[in-house]
Amino acid sequence: MTAILLNYAADDWRQPTGEVAEIRSAVTGEVVAASGSGGLNFQAMLEHARNVGGPALRAMTFHQRAAMIKALAQAIMDRKEELYSISAATGATRSDSWIDIEGGAGTLFSIASKGKRELPDDTVLMDGAMEPIGKRGTFIGQHVYTSLQGAAVHINAFNFPIWGMLEKLGPTLLAGVPAIVKPAFSTGYVAEQAFRVMIEAGVLPPGAVQLILGSTGDLLDHLTCQDVVSFTGSAQTAMKLQAHPNILRESVRFIAERDSLNATVLGLDATADSPEFELFIKEVAREMTVKAGQKCTAIRRAFVPAGLLDAAEAALKERLSKVVVGDPNVEGVTMGALASATQLADVRAKAREIHREAKLVFGDFDKVEAVGEGVQGGAFISPLLFRNDDPWGAERIHDVEAFGPVSTLMPYRDLADAVFLANRGKGSLALSLFTYDAEFARAFVLGAAAYHGRVVVIDRDSARESTGHGSPLPMLIHGGPGRAGGGEEMGGVRGVKHYMQRTALQGSPRMLSAVAGQWLPGAPKTSEGPHPFRQRFGELAIGTCFNTASRTITLEDIEHFAHFTGDTFYAHMDEAAAAANPFFPGRVAHGYLILSFAAGLFVDPAPGPVLANTGLDALRFLKPVSPGEAIKVSLTVKAKTRRTDSYGEVRWAVNVTNAADEAVAAYELLTMNAI
Numbered sequence: 001m002t003a004i005l006l007n008y009a010a011d012d013w014r015q016p017t018g019e020v021a022e023i024r025s026a027v028t029g030e031v032v033a034a035s036g037s038g039g040l041n042f043q044a045m046l047e048h049a050r051n052v053g054g055p056a057l058r059a060m061t062f063h064q065r066a067a068m069i070k071a072l073a074q075a076i077m078d079r080k081e082e083l084y085s086i087s088a089a090t091g092a093t094r095s096d097s098w099i100d101i102e103g104g105a106g107t108l109f110s111i112a113s114k115g116k117r118e119l120p121d122d123t124v125l126m127d128g129a130m131e132p133i134g135k136r137g138t139f140i141g142q143h144v145y146t147s148l149q150g151a152a153v154h155i156n157a158f159n160f161p162i163w164g165m166l167e168k169l170g171p172t173l174l175a176g177v178p179a180i181v182k183p184a185f186s187t188g189y190v191a192e193q194a195f196r197v198m199i200e201a202g203v204l205p206p207g208a209v210q211l212i213l214g215s216t217g218d219l220l221d222h223l224t225c226q227d228v229v230s231f232t233g234s235a236q237t238a239m240k241l242q243a244h245p246n247i248l249r250e251s252v253r254f255i256a257e258r259d260s261l262n263a264t265v266l267g268l269d270a271t272a273d274s275p276e277f278e279l280f281i282k283e284v285a286r287e288m289t290v291k292a293g294q295k296c297t298a299i300r301r302a303f304v305p306a307g308l309l310d311a312a313e314a315a316l317k318e319r320l321s322k323v324v325v326g327d328p329n330v331e332g333v334t335m336g337a338l339a340s341a342t343q344l345a346d347v348r349a350k351a352r353e354i355h356r357e358a359k360l361v362f363g364d365f366d367k368v369e370a371v372g373e374g375v376q377g378g379a380f381i382s383p384l385l386f387r388n389d390d391p392w393g394a395e396r397i398h399d400v401e402a403f404g405p406v407s408t409l410m411p412y413r414d415l416a417d418a419v420f421l422a423n424r425g426k427g428s429l430a431l432s433l434f435t436y437d438a439e440f441a442r443a444f445v446l447g448a449a450a451y452h453g454r455v456v457v458i459d460r461d462s463a464r465e466s467t468g469h470g471s472p473l474p475m476l477i478h479g480g481p482g483r484a485g486g487g488e489e490m491g492g493v494r495g496v497k498h499y500m501q502r503t504a505l506q507g508s509p510r511m512l513s514a515v516a517g518q519w520l521p522g523a524p525k526t527s528e529g530p531h532p533f534r535q536r537f538g539e540l541a542i543g544t545c546f547n548t549a550s551r552t553i554t555l556e557d558i559e560h561f562a563h564f565t566g567d568t569f570y571a572h573m574d575e576a577a578a579a580a581n582p583f584f585p586g587r588v589a590h591g592y593l594i595l596s597f598a599a600g601l602f603v604d605p606a607p608g609p610v611l612a613n614t615g616l617d618a619l620r621f622l623k624p625v626s627p628g629e630a631i632k633v634s635l636t637v638k639a640k641t642r643r644t645d646s647y648g649e650v651r652w653a654v655n656v657t658n659a660a661d662e663a664v665a666a667y668e669l670l671t672m673n674a675i
Helices: 041-056 062-078 080-090 094-117 163-174 188-200 237-242 245-249 277-292 305-320 342-356 417-425 437-451 493-495 510-518 556-566 575-580 592-604
Strands: 005-009 012-014 019-022 031-035 125-132 140-149 154-155 179-182 209-211 228-232 251-255 263-266 301-305 359-362 384-387 406-412 431-434 455-457 477-480 487-490 500-507 545-547 610-621 631-642 645-658 661-675
Touching: 005 041, 005 251, 019 406, 031 188, 041 140, 041 179, 062 080, 062 188, 080 094, 080 188, 080 251, 080 305, 094 163, 094 188, 094 277, 094 493, 125 188, 125 510, 140 510, 163 179, 163 493, 163 500, 228 237, 228 455, 237 251, 237 384, 237 493, 245 431, 251 477, 251 487, 263 592, 277 301, 277 305, 277 406, 277 455, 301 417, 305 359, 305 384, 305 406, 342 384, 342 406, 406 417, 406 500, 406 510, 417 437, 417 631, 431 437, 431 477, 431 510, 437 455, 437 477, 487 493, 493 500, 556 592, 592 610, 592 631, 592 661
Parallel strands: 154 179, 154 228, 179 209, 228 251, 263 301, 263 431, 301 406, 384 406, 431 455
Antiparallel strands: 005 012, 005 209, 019 031, 125 140, 140 500, 359 384, 477 487, 545 631, 610 661, 631 645, 645 661
């Protein structure tokens, strides 16, 4: 019997009512599942996300959400083999599925790690420094991010049903926003199983995620300004969705990742026997065949210096001739099938459009020897390499994307020409450059970067560790301008902010400190009680302050420090030379002498809750200190972040002043304190 895929709405698995559509194996053409969304109340799903999922997620701190996301990643890894077993029917080889399954889990692990390390253990995210407004310091400004109070609607593509789902879910959940996931039809059965794994992990609060395996019906009619649509797919569908009257009326945030005619360029310095030439050929062939070319970042246009066009064609044909097409379950197969018969027809049609301007130098539109039994009904196609000797007069090559193992090889004349042709794609997700000439690389990047979301420069030095042209990474943005959709995803914490609202707060330092959960300059301080270094992490309150006694810095101190450290810079040792410097009145104390004396003033040396000093941030030397001047220190608890069950990080605002209360130095001290 055909498995009917279940939707997940209001924390319940629901079988669709009415008609369902059959999903066929990309390898054999046999029916593997059926899906539909009949019977779902889409407005109720949104209300459940907003009224149940949203409040539950917003009640969690960033660190709690990060721990939840890490647990989801681990659940995927623990059950990866069952995902591999069904992924092959999509036409994906084991290595293709590795990108989707373990790459998806890795993306969640990365965003969880970013959330734990870079975000506060709070629900509010500060954005930038405090902005002074009033002259007396009683009225200030501060930007903050808070979670949107709606739902994220994720409309995903067919090519990576797991990675595509997880790379959106990670930042969304970390932002504290619930998600409604809409996988693509042809590979929805893989997404459904991965979704089921996450639900069964038991770490998601009610309403955090829901799943639609079919039409979204009137879902978009009920979106508000607090909701977000994140879409991956064709430009045609994206434009249709973006033009939805309700999305326009409510100013619904719309993140789009669309068609992309990604390019790669071989530098002018390359020769047929240079390492960069070999790396270029290898990468073009790999990008054509990994996932059967069904990658939004795959190389569609390959440019080489005109004198290397014949050599590049010959090298590519030789490498492509070794590709074995067939059933991914058969040993030795290196390229599987396209995702569906519909996709096969579309790739053939688009390739024939390109063929009107370019010569087919490798492959066949209709014939391919596919390895395996029962593959006659599969969506197989051979790699198709085109060559065009006149890219300047071509149109379709720079405008038509065949979403499969299809690429066009073309010449360029010089640096400016390479930039011009790379940018003819009118905006892409990824651009790569293979060169060992750093000056060429700089000029090329400056000319091309504005048209491309990611630029990777690969040479003999980086090749061993390079992730290649087509691999989006969770810590870097994924998106691009123009044709690519104008959106961004991932990029570490940057991706989280797409699901949050940035607000400019104004008020007194006391009020804004209370709202932000951090001490801001001008806010009240508390100096009563024991020395702060005698208080445990949980005992320290934001705004706890310690004001030290003063210490006079003598000429003997300066000279001793200079000879002891070896820092005999003239400003500390030569009165005449120092006085000639416009920044100094004469000999002055070393900046690091000031820091050392400051630490001596505020440190309580006995063993206690302070376990380690882990760093200094934002250090500034503001006014020189001359021999005979005294300094004192104000040490204030600015922020706290719990790191483990045993210790937490305390961020101290340290201000060093002179006898006239003028700021001498300022920095933020980081310590680890026992819980």
